[in-house]
Amino acid sequence: MTRLSAQERESVIGTRIRTYKWYVALLLAAGGGIVPAFGQTLGSIEGTVSDAQGLAVPGATVTLAGEALIAPQVAVTLVDGSYRFRALGRGAYDVTFELPGFQTLVREGVIVEGSRVIRIDAVLELAAVAETVTVTGAAPVVDIRTTALVNDFGTAELQEVPSATDVWAVLGQTAGVRMRGFDVGGSHKSQQTGYESFGIRDQNRILADGIDTTEGDGGTGFYFDYYSIEEFTTTAAGADVEMTAPGSLVMMTMKSGGNEFSGMYHGDYEHESFVGENTGADLEARGYTGNPNLLFFETHADLGGPIVRDRAWFYAFYNHFRIDKAVSGIDRAVATDLGDFDNFGGKVTVQLTGSDRLIGYTQWGLKEKPKRGLSTDVGPDSVLAQASWSWAHKAEWQRVWSNQTFMTAAFKHFGFSWPMVPQVDPGSQPPRLDTASGRLSGAGWFPGDNGAPPFTFVRWKPQATATLNHYEPDFGGSHDLKFGYEFQIDSSRVGANANSGPVRYLDDSANGRPFNVDRIMLFSVPAEGEIASDDRNRHHAAFIQDTWRPTDRLSLNLGVRYEQQRTYFLDAASEPFLADFFPTGTTEGRTNVVWNTWAPRLGVTFALAPSTVLKGHYGRYYVNLADSHGAANPASVAWIRYAFLDPIANGVYDGPAELGATLDEQGATGLALATAGP
Template sequence: MHSRGTSIAFVMLAAAASSALAQSQTTGAIQGRVVERATREPMAGVTVIVAGPALMEPQSAITDEDGGYKITELPPGAYAVTFHAEDSELLRTGIGVSANHVTPVFQAIRRGEVVEMHAPPPQINVTSTDHGSKLDKQFLEKIPLPSRTADGAAGTQAGAHNDGIGTAFSGSTSLENRYLVDGIDITGLTFGDVGTPVLNEFVEEIEILTGGYNAEWGRAIGGIVNIVTKSGSNRFRGSVFGTFQPGQLSARRKAAPVNASSIDVTADRGYSADFGAELGGPLIRDRLWFYAGFAPQLSRTRFTRTTKRQTDCRTLLASGELSHCDPRTAAQGGFANGAADVDPKTGFFVTEEIDRDVRASSSRSYSAIGKLNLAITPKQQAQLSAIVVPSRSRSPGLLGLPTTGRRTSGTTFDTAARWSAKLDGDRMELEALVAWHHATVESGALDPALDSTPAQVLIGGNLGRWSALGGESQRTVEKCSDGGAGDPYPGITNCPLTAYSIGGPGALARDREDRLASRLSVLRRARLLGTHELKAGIDAENDSKRTARLYSGGASIINFGGTVDVTRWVQLAGPDDKDPRFDQICNTPDTDGATGEATRAYSCDHIAGGIGAPGTTIDGRTLHWAAYLRDSWQPRSNLTLNAGVRYEEQKMLYASNLRGTVDPLTGNRFGDTAMHLRGNFAPRLGAIWDPTEIGRSKVFASWGRFFEAIPMNINDRSFGGEVSYQQTFETASSPFPCGAPDPALGIANGVGCLSPAGPPTTEQLFGSSGVLVAPGIKAQYLDELLLGVEYQLAEDVKLGVIYQHRELGRVVEDVSTDGASTYIIANPGEWSASEERALERRIARTEDPAARARLEHELGMYRGIRRFDRPQRNYDALEVTLARRFSRGLFVQASYTYSRTEGNFPGSVSYDNGQVDPNISSQYDLIELLANRRGPLPQDRPHSLKLDGYYTFDLGPRQSLTFGTRLRAVSGIPINALGGHYLYGADESFLLPRGQLGRTGMQHGADLHIAYGRKLARGLAVEVFADIFNLYNHQGTFDVDTTYAPQRGPDGESNVNPISGGTYEDLLWAKAIDRSGMETSRPIQRNPNFGKTIGRYAPASAQVGFRLTF
C-alpha cells in the first residue's frame, strides 16, 4: 500500500525521551518512540534513518526495548525519517530540526504496510523548559527587519525591547546578554555588547533564550542569542544578493528642537546598502564541505544643522494666544519687553530659522565568512569556522566646529574548531571546542594633527560670538550678532547656546581585546527507574585587553566663561617611586582628615604625548572557568525532571604595570589578583509534564540561578590605575591665571589653563586607583522562576502562556564613603560579619602604628557599605504567545506581554545619566544620591504587543508573491526629574521619586515586506523585494529631556540634592548647592527643555533588494 499526505491515520505516542539538551549549541536532535499501531505495544529493533541535505550521510539508530530512539548532532534544517521494521516501511517528511532543540517524532506503524507521508511533528519541545524562540532563514528573508544583522533580529522575542544600546530581554539591560556564533562567544569584552555583527544572509538560524535554560549555559543574566551560520552540503548552493536604502525613500525626520540652544540637529539617511555573494558545496563528496560568503556594507547619514534665534516681539493676549510680532518696545507701541517670547501651547521659546547646513557621516564594513565541515568517520565530525569584519567610519562635529568630529576604524575576527564523536553505540557523546575572539578599534580626530589639541567645550555663551570661529555660515554670523544696527531684538541674547565644541576630539582609542576559549563536554545515557541522560562539562576563558588612556592634547576642557574645568589623566607616584617623570604635584581634599591638613598632595605625572608614552597603555586580564553536571530523568514517558548545577569562577587581575607596586591612595600593595569571585554555585531545576501523552502539550516549571560575567571595563578603570585630576580656574578677572580673554572667544581660552600663570581655585583627584575590594565580596546573580503551559491547538498552531519572575539577588558595584576619594568594589548594603571579625583580629595583631591606622580606616569604610540601600530589580511578566509555523503559505508569530520592572537599580546601563560602566557606575557611589531611586525602572514597559507574519501566494509553477508584516505596540518609558551634583556632574540627583511624573505615550508602528519570486531554470530563482518601515510614519518619542536642574545655568551653578518623597510642586522650593557641597539660598534654575522630546523613533523609509539563488 502506497499513500501520500496526512490523510493516512497514525497515532502519536509519547517517547521514552531524554533531555532536550542532548545536542550541542549548534546542532539539534530527533527523538521518539515507535509502537505497533493495532496493539500500541513498543516495537524494538526498528531501524530509524534520518536523511537531509544538511547531512553528509544519513544517520541511524535502532529502537530499544521500549521502542525509543534518539539521533543527535543534526545541523539545523529539514529532514526525512524512515522507519524499517521486519515487514513494514514508513517514510515521514517535513521534519524540521533546530539548534539546541529536540524534535519529537513519535510513530505508530501497521505491520505489512509501506507508507510515505508528509507529517510535521508538534512544535512543542516536551523535554525542555527553555523559554525563547527560534528564527530560521525564511523568517529573516520574509519579515521586514530594520536591522540587517542577526543581533537586531533578536528583538522579535516577547519581552524584548531596544534600549538604545542593544536588545534588552526580560527586565535586564542589553549589556547582560551573551552572544554566540557557531559556538564562538562573540560578546564584547569591554562592556558586554555585541562584539561581531553577523549579516542575516549568512545565517541559518537564530536561537533566543530568555529563561529556563539548563546548566550548560552561563555567564548571562539577560538573554542568550545563539547564532548558527549556514554550512555546505553535497550540492553546490549559493546566492547573490543586495539591498539598497536611498535617502529619497525616507520621510523627513521630525526635529527634536532643543529649547535652550540655537542649533537643532536632525539626522536623515543618505543611503544604506549591502551586497554580496555566498556559496557552499562539497570539496570531497560525503566527506568535506565548505561554505563561504562576502558582503560589503556602506552607509551615509546626513545631519541637517538648523541655526535659529529667539524673538522678543510678542505678548500674550487675553485669549491665551500670542500676538503678532512687533519688535518695538511698549513705550513705542510694540511688544518687546527684554524677555524671549514663549509659546504658551508648547512652553518652547519662539524662534526664527536663520540658516541650514548639512554635515555627513559615512561608514563601511566588509563581512567575510568561511566554514569547513569534515566527516572524519560516520561517528566523528569536525568543523572549522571563521568570521572577519573590518570597518571604518568618519563622523563630523555637530554642536561645534566640524573638525571636532572623529574617525574610527577596527576589525573583529572570530574563529573556532569543533570536534564531536559518538561512542558506545551512540550512548556516549563527546564534544570539544576551541575558539578565539579578537577585536581592535582605533579612534581619533578627522585631521590627525588635531590629536594633539585638547577638546574644549564652551558652555553658556551664544552663537553670535562663537559663529565667528569659522564653523557657521555668514548668514548665521550676521543674524546671531547682538547689539548691532541690524539687531531686531536688542533686549535679548539672540542665539543662546548650551554647549559648543572646539579643538580636538577628546578621548583617543587604540584598543585591542582577545578571548581564548575552550569547552569540553561528555554525555552518557542510561536506564534506572526510567531513562537518564547525564551530561558534564567544563569550559575556560582567558580574556585580555589593551586600552589607551589618553586625551587629545593631554586634557579635556570645559569652559564656563568665568570658570574653566581642566581634567587630565594622571599617574601618581608610589611612596618609593623616584622616576623623574613624576615632577608635578596633584592636590585633593583630605575628606577624612588623615593627614591633619586640608589637602593631600601627591607626586604625579600628567599623562600626555602619543600612544605608548608612559601611562598611556593599560593591559588587563580576566580568567573564567566553569563546570557543570546535570541529569535529565524521565520516570514516565510524559514526565521529565531536570536537575543540574553549574559552578563558575571569575578572576580579575590588576593591570600588568601595577602588579607589585603600592597604591599611593590606599597604601596597599598591588598583587596579581584584584578580585576573585568564587563559590558561585548555580542550581537549575525543571519539570515538564505532557498531559496529552502525544507531544501536543506541556505544563512546565523551572527555577534557576544565573551569575553575571563582569565585563572588562572594570579592569581598565578600577584595576588599571585610573586617576583623573580636575582643576578649576577662575578666569573672569585679574590676575587671569589662564591668560587674558581671547578676542575670538570673548572669554579666556581654556588651553591657557594647561600652563597657568596662577593657582587653581579647587583641585580634586577622582582616583579609581584608590580602589579597595571588600573582603569576602561575592558575585552578582539573578534568580528566576518560570511557570508555563503550551498547547498545540491545531496541526500547525501553538498557544503558550508563561509567567516569568526575575530578581537580582546581589549586585557588584563601587561605593564611596569618603566623598569619592576612595572607591570600594562591594556588594552594596551587605558586608560579611565573619570578614569584619577577621579584620578586627588582624588590626589587633598589627603593631606598626601607620599600618594599624590604615587598617582601622579601611574597617570603617567597609562597615559603611551596610548603610547603602540594597540594589533591587524585580521583573514580573505574563506572556501569551501564538505561533503558526509556515504551512499552506502562511506563517504567524504573535505575543502579548504584560510586565513590570521595578526597583532602585536598572543594572549594567545607567539609563538616567547615560553612563555605561558596568559594575562601577555612579549609581551607588555616594549615599546621599540614593534617595528617590525606587520605582518603575527605565526598562518598565508594561504592555508589549508583537506580530510577525507572512503569506506567499502561488502564482503558478514558476512565480510567487509574498507579503510580510511586522507590527509593534509598546508602552512608553517612565519620566524622571534629575539634577546635577557638585562632585559628579549632571543628572546624578533624583529630585523626585522615580517615575512620579508619568511616562511617555504608547509607541506603535507597522512594517511591510513585498517580494516577487520567479524560477528561471532548474535550481535557479530570482526574487526582488521591497521593505517599508514605519508604514504610517509615526515618529514617536524615544526619549525625553529629564534634566530639570542643569549643573550649570546662566546664573552659575545649579546643583541640587534629592527632595526625598517630594512632589512636583516641591521643586519650587529646592535650593542650589554650591561647588563645596553647601546649600545656598538661591532657587535652582529650571531647564527650559525639561520634559521635551529629545529622541524620536525613525521615520518612514523603504529599501529595495534582490536575491538570486542557485
C-alpha cells in the first residue's frame, strides 16, 4: 500500500463514462476468455463429439486429466454432443473421449493459458475391436467467443523476462497500458507507478486470487510476492459484466501446489557498482547528485505439494526484498531512502467430492520505510516513517452441479493499516517550517504552508461474491449464461494523528526575530490516537450475461450490470487536545449519495478463418466512487493560523497570550459543537 490519504488527493466526481471500443483483431496467438470463477484467471475446455457422419453423439464420457487438477474430471456429452470443463488453471491437459462401440480417442497436451476457452472437438469412429487413438498436437489458441483485449503472462514469462519483479513491471509489458514512470533495475520497486489504460487514468480493479485489493479508485493495495503468482492477466479494454469501472482489470492467480512436492528458492542482487551514471555537468551545477540504487536484493522461497494425494494440496511462500536509494542532495552518510518489504502467505485447495472444491488463501505484507519523504527540504529528523501492514484472505467454494451448471461463492477480506510516525519527540523538537527556504525541521509534518499533520490510514474491505454459469445447448443455438452478485464495503479510515503534536510553527529566517518566529498553527488533533473519520462506500452489484452462438462462426455477448453505490460516513467523536480552540462533541453519520446504475455490454465476434477473428465491443462503465466523497465528512482536521507574538522570545508556544491576530482558519473551530446531523 503506497498511496496517500484520500484527503490529499483530488476528489473524483461521480460521473458515468461510456466506452465505445470497436476493433479488428487478427489473432494468431492470443485471445481472451470468459472467467468462470469470479476475478481469477481460469480457462475452460469445451467442444462437441460427433460420429463419422457428423451427427452429434450424446452420452459420451469425456475425461480430463492434468497436473493442474487434484483429480480427473468427468463430463457426459449433452443432447447436442457438447461438453465443457470450467475453472481450469494454467497447464497441459489430456482429454479422453469414450463411448461403447466406438474407438476411444485421446487428445494429449491441450494447453490452457489465461482465461481462454479452448475448443476441442472430437469425431468418434466405429470400432470392430477395442482400440484407442491418441492425437498429440497444438490446440487452437484463438477464442472466438470473447471481445475482451486480454494480455496473459504465465510463470515462464513472469520469471524468464528480466524485470523489476512487481505488478507495474508486468503492466509495462501490456498492450494498451501506458506507464507514467519507468523502472530501471528496480529503481521504482518501493513505490507504485501510475498508468493509463487506453487513455483512462485510475479506475482500475486489482484482484489477487479473486480478492479485490484495489486501493481507492485504482491503486494497488499490496506489494505482491511476484514469484508466488501463477498467472497474471490484464484486460485493458472490452471487459465483460464482472468489471464495473472503465480502467484495467488486473487479475493475479496465485500458485496452488500439486500432487508432487516442489519448491523454489530465488535470489536477486544489485550493487551500486552495477548502476550506470548519466548525470552531466549541467545537472551537477544545479546541485543534483543522483539517486541511484545503492543496494537491491530479493529472496523468495516457496514449497507446495500434497496434503492428501488426489484430495488436498498446499502452497506456502515467503519473500523479502530490500532497496536502498541515494537521495539527491543528501549525504549518504547522513541518510538514505531505505525500504524493507516482507510478504508471506499460502493457499490450500481441497477436493471434497467429485463436484465440490474448497479453496483458502491468505497473504500478509509489511512495508517499512524509516526515511519516507526524505529530501533536501525534509531532513532525516523530519521524515515520517512508514511501517504498514497489508492483508488479503479468501474462503471459496466451487461446485459442479451438472454437466451444464457450475457455481462459485466466496467470502473475502482486504485491508491495511498505515500509521505515520515522526523520528523525534515533538515535545522537545516541535514541527517547524522555514517559509523563506521551504525546509522542515523537528517532528515530521507534510511540507508547505498548509501542510497536513501525519495521519493514520486504515483500509477495511470485506467482500462476498457468487457466480453461476449455466449452458443451454439447443435454443436457437447454444447459450452460455452467467449470473453473478457482488457485495463489498470499502471503508477508508483516514485521520490526522497526534504523533507530531497539535502545534506547528511557520518561521521566517529572513525576518531577524529570535528563533525566526513568524506565525503559528494550531490543529484539532486529539491528545492520543487519531481523528475518528470513517468514510465508506457500500457496493451491491448483480449481473447477467449470455454468450450466444447462433452459428459456429458467430458469437454474441449480451450482458447488463446493475450496481448500487452508497457513500456515507459513520458517527465520529471529536476530542481535540486544544479544546479551547476546537469543538468537542459527536458528528452524526449520514449518507452522501445513493447511486443506482445500469451498464449494458455488447460484444460480437465473427471467425473469418480458423486463426482470424473480427471483434467488436460496446460497453458502458461507471466510475468507482471509492472514498472520493470523504471531503463531505466534517470529522476532519481543522486548523487556525495566528501571528506568533512570542513575548518571552523562547520560540515555543506557552499559551493563548502569545497569539496575535487570527490570519486564517479551516474546518470546525470554536468553543462548542452541537451534535451535527445531516
